[in-house]
Amino acid sequence: MLYCDKCGHLWQETIGRKLECEWCDVCNNLLKKVPDEYFQDDEFNAKWQDCVSDEMEQKLIKDLVFTSPNFDQYLFDHKDEIKGQKDRQYRAAMEHGKAILAGTDKGNSYGVTCPYCKATNVRKIGIVSRSISASIFGLGSKKIGKQWHCDHCGSDF
Ligand SMILES: [Zn+2]
Numbered sequence: 001m002l003y004c005d006k007c008g009h010l011w012q013e014t015i016g017r018k019l020e021c022e023w024c025d026v027c028n029n030l031l032k033k034v035p036d037e038y039f040q041d042d043e044f045n046a047k048w049q050d051c052v053s054d055e056m057e058q059k060l061i062k063d064l065v066f067t068s069p070n071f072d073q074y075l076f077d078h079k080d081e082i083k084g085q086k087d088r089q090y091r092a093a094m095e096h097g098k099a100i101l102a103g104t105d106k107g108n109s110y111g112v113t114c115p116y117c118k119a120t121n122v123r124k125i126g127i128v129s130r131s132i133s134a135s136i137f138g139l140g141s142k143k144i145g146k147q148w149h150c151d152h153c154g155s156d157f
């Protein structure tokens with residue numbers, strides 16, 4: 001588990017995300033490892049490496065964050081806000097990524113969607129490219145009679 005000594009955010013290790021040398025998502029500060037003494041002891045005195053109690057979190061913030069030269073009161077007060085904003089940006093980026101994957105990020109002015117994959121990233125196949133493909137591939141060319149090309153799945157229709 002890591003903490004940020006600038007904004008006071010605690011970062012839990014998640015699957016697929018190694019937290020040895022990470023940067024804070026909120027303020028881009030280099031994160032520090034939470035010292036062992038802040039982890040909760042269970043009844044067998046074993047340390048829960050992934051669990052810091054609220055009490056210990058407060059103590060850690062008081063001991064290590066407030067005293068740090070990196071500490072930033074503004075970031076500390078607004079970290080949840082900033083994080084929410086970043087999450088929204090991240091989600092928006094994800095949505096955009098999904099649109100690219102679905103081939104609908106560009107859209108088109110023709111109101112045409114690909115009949116195969118429903119993408120809107122389609123373009124009109126020009127006369128030139130049709131005649132070139134006709135001369136290269138002969139009359140059997142698949143492009144004959146097709147008007148549109150889907151940039152997403154590569155189909156002509
Ligand atoms: Zn931070």
Ligand SMILES: [Zn+2]
Pocket residue numbers: 114115116117118119150151152153154155
């Ligand atoms: Zn398509």
